[in-house]
Amino acid sequence: MPLTADTPTWYHLACREPAPALPALTADLETRVAVVGGGLAGLATALSLAERGIACTLLEAGEPGGGASGRNGGMVSAGFTRGSLDLARKLGLERARALHDASRLGMALIRARVERHAIACDLVEGVAVASWFDEPAALREEVGRLNRDFAMRLSFLPREAFRELYRSPRYFDGILDPEGFHLDPLALSRGYARAAAGLGTRIFANSPVHGLERSADGKWRLVTPEGSVVAEEVVLCTSAYGDALLPALRRAILPVATFVMVTEPLGERLAGAIRAPFAVYDDRFATGYYRPLPGGRLLWGGRISLRERQPDLAGLLKRDLARVYPQLGGVEVAAAWPGRMGFARHKMPLVRRLQPGLWVNSCHGGHGLNGTSTGGELIARAIQGEAASLQPFAPFAPQPVFGPLGRIAAQAVYWGHAARDAWRSRSQVAP
The missing domain is CATH 3.50.50.60 (FAD/NAD(P)-binding domain)
Incomplete structure (x- = not known):
C-alpha cells in the first residue's frame, strides 16, 4: 500500500x-x-x-x-x-x-x-538525549547552563553509564531529563x-x-x-x-515531512539493546528518535524530506535502526508512515x-x-x-517562507547540516 x-x-x-x-x-x-x-x-x-x-x-x-x-x-x-x-x-x-x-x-x-x-x-516518565559526538566537555557545559539559567533538572550521563542503558556503538555520552515524558x-x-x-x-x-x-x-x-x-x-x-x-x-x-515506523514485538532483543523506559532522541540536526511501546515494540523515527512518499520507507528506517543498534538489524515492521510538520x-x-x-x-x-x-x-x-x-x-x-523555494531551501539546509554532522563524527567510534 x-x-x-x-x-x-x-x-x-x-x-x-x-x-x-x-x-x-x-x-x-x-x-x-x-x-x-x-x-x-x-x-x-x-x-x-x-x-x-x-x-x-x-x-x-x-x-x-x-x-x-x-x-x-x-x-x-x-x-x-x-x-x-x-x-x-x-x-x-x-x-x-x-x-x-x-x-x-x-x-x-x-x-x-x-x-x-x-x-x-x-504516559511514561523520562526523556534522554543521546550524544552522536565525542564532545563530553561541551555537553557538560550545556547541561550546566540549562540547569542554571532555566531551572531544569538535567543529569549528565557519562558514556559508561549511558551505554549501560543504551547498548549502541554509535553513542557517546547522554543527558537525562526527568521532567520529560512520552505518550500516545x-x-x-x-x-x-x-x-x-x-x-x-x-x-x-x-x-x-x-x-x-x-x-x-x-x-x-x-x-x-x-x-x-x-x-x-x-x-x-x-x-x-x-x-x-x-x-x-x-x-x-513550511511543511516538512518526517517518518516513523513501529516494529513487531521484539522480546529479549529489545531488552538486550535498550534497558530504560525513556524516550530518546540524538543531538544531530535531523535527529533520530525512538521510544519503547507496550508489548515490547519499538517506535523509531527521523529524517527530513520535501517528499512524504518514500520508496520502501520501512526498509529505509530499518537501516537507520540497524546503524544505531546492529543487534536489532532485520526486525519485522508492523507499520511505517510519513508525517507532515508545520514550521x-x-x-x-x-x-x-x-x-x-x-x-x-x-x-x-x-x-x-x-x-x-x-x-x-x-x-x-x-x-x-x-x-x-x-x-x-x-x-x-x-x-x-517563499513556497516551493522555501521547501527547497529547507531541504538544502538539512543536507548541509547532515553533511556537517557526518564530518564531525567521521572519526568518532564509541568505545
Missing part, C-alpha cells in the same frame, strides 16, 4: 482511547469563539476555553488528531525547536526564560488533563476532544472550512460545505495539514492575535505536544482579557 498522509499509523491501530463519534456541521449557527482545526492545537485551545466557561465551536476537516497530532513520536519536553540557549542569545535571558516557562506550562497542562480526564495515553499522541488528541465536548464544546468533524469572512458588525463567518458558523472570535489552528484560510498565514507555514521560518510557534478577533495557534513542528497546549492556554487567557499572556511570543510574527 502506498504511504500517504492518510495511511493509518500504529497509533490508529492500537489506540486505547476510543475515537469520539462526532457529527458534521449541517446547519448555520452562532458561537462566542470558533476554532478551526481539530489537531492538538485546536483541541487544546477549545479545552482551555471550555475550562473558563467560554462557549466554543470547533470545526475539523477530518477526524480529531488525524494529522500531525496523531502521527508524531509522542515525546514531551520543555522548550521549542529553536533551543533555549539560542533564544537567550537572540532575546536576552529574561525573555528566553519567559518562553521556557511557557513551554513548561504546556507540560503541566498535559499531565493534569491526562489525570483529570482519565485519558488512556500510556492520538490518544491524547481523542482524550482532549472527549474532555472539551464534556465541558460543552461543540465539535464538528468532516467539516472543512473553505471561507473566512468578516461582516460589517465585526463578527466572523466561517463557511463549510453544509453550513456556516458566525463567531465573535476565531482561532486558526491548522498547520501543515489543511488550508490556513489567510494568504499571509498560508505563506508563513515557521524562525522555528518558533505562531501564537498571537492577527487582527481584532482573529488569533492563531500554529507551527509547533518539533515540539507540538507541549507547545500546542501552551498556545491554547495563553490564547484562552487573552480572549478572557489577559492580553499580556501572549507577550513572550510577540517577537515571532508570521514570515513568508
